[in-house]
Amino acid sequence: MEIFGYEIQTIYLIGLVISGVCTLLLILFGDFLDGLFPDSFLSPTLLFSFLTFLSAAGYIFEKLVSFSSLIIFVISLVLALILVTLLNIFVLIPISSAEESIVYKEEDLKGRIGRVITSIPVDGYGEVVIEGVSGTIAKSATSFNNEPIQYDEKVLVIDVKEGVIQVLPYQSMNSY
Template identity: 50%
Template sequence: MELFGTPIENIYLFVLIIAGILTILYLFFGDFIEVFGEISPFLNPALILAFITFFSAAAYILELVTSLSSIVIIIISSILAFILAAVLNIFVFIPMKSAEESLSYTEDSLKGRVGKIILSVPEDGFGEIVIKSKSGTISKPAASYDNELIQEGTRVLVIEVKNGVLYVVPYETGFDLESG
């Protein structure tokens, strides 16, 4: 079969090459395009590129190795591409998205955490605190909850969070389950 005077195999190959190039560009510049993923989960550029890549690859291979009609090849390739894109979404994209979210933290989740002062907190001033967790180390500005001096190296308890600043008090070790 020919389309616009060009053999259909060449068109599938051309689409496959273009989809591959767009996929590589998406890897580098995907953050700019992710805005469309926020509008609708069905317009995820990675899934669209995966579908086009799977479709054109399957159609190209089927055109070369089978004697099926082009309409049958388009139907088979579409079904195969849909299934492969769905599997990619379910087993790769969705777990990656939830894993990315689980590594984040909210300011409210820092209340009640124990950390260490790395820059002394002066009276009525700001220092810096480090809180260690399983997902990494968090460094935030800190102020004394009671407006008192807190020396560098002191373990502290986060009491309150306002405007990105953690208000802390010295942590008295009694029954301590956390090391840090």
């Protein structure tokens, strides 16, 4: 079968090459395209994946199977829809929902409880570990009241200045 003077296999192959080049451009300039299609059903990733699957399946079926070109196109179309749906449900949606930042602001550390891993001397620096849901943070620390704090003591973060936390020994409510 010919369309516009080209064999259908050639059209499928050209479609495959073009969708491959567009996928490469999507990798390089994906952030720009995400700005053009924010949270759209027709995301560039799904669109180029669909065209790639359709072109590849059509080309392979034209080479291997002796069905009518219209039947091969319909089979390729259904197969591409199924594969893109599976890609979206099982890969893209879980990846997008798993994107959580573990970045924290130093101001967020105020009021958190940590443990001293390097003793804090008078007028000196030590190190404190703060554990949380997003991971463990180790920060340089000084004593807020300029008093020594021993190793393995629980501390409360009072302030953060120039990347160094200022802490006080922590006394829980149970100790009263």
